[in-house]
Amino acid sequence: MRLARSQQQLWRICLALLVGTLLVSAVFFLVFRSPLHYQVLFFPDLRSGELSGERRMLPRLSNGTDAARQLVEEIILGPVDIQHSRVVPRSTTIRTIMLHDKVLYLDLSTDILHEIEDESAFLEIKNAFEHTIRFNYRTIREIVFTVDGQEPGATRYIGLRAVGHIRQASQ
Secondary structure: OHHHHHHHHHHHHHHHHHHHHHHHHHHHHHHOOOOEEEEEEEEEEOOOOOEEEEEEEEEOOOOHHHHHHHHHHHHHHOOOOOOEOOOOOOOOOEEEEEEEOOEEEEEEOHHHHOOOOOHHHHHHHHHHHHHHHHHHOOOOOEEEEEEOOEOOOOOOOOOHHHHHHHHHHHO
8 A cells, every 4th residue: 555655656756857847948948049040041053953952040030021021031142052043133122021811922123034034934933932931931821922013924014094195195
């Protein structure tokens, strides 16, 4: 009978130590958490042309839009590894970036188009952005990618003022 009680007490002590250790480690994790974390950016490999990952330590941001902006800015800055090529010209700027209902809206300047010869080159750029964003933020369901407010490959929007000017010019 005494042996059974001492075994129960031993189990309780072990369980209390385990729970205590778990609580202390959780507190240390939350209090002393690093302000930096690894992100993986994908750039074309110079030899194969395939996307290849490059790890970077970036500041940890709590706002999803700011974190996505930081990641896109790093892609625009280009690779650190000399075996990777840049995705877009360095003059490319982010016009708008917004995260809403797990959909990321990304609008870049027309500088992105300066070195593009055909539609397949643009699709490679879009693929590099999408692959990097989706790899690092798996909760993003969709990415709406635009250049100067227009979806590449879509019919260009012409405003009513422009239509009025066209009619006057044709008369």
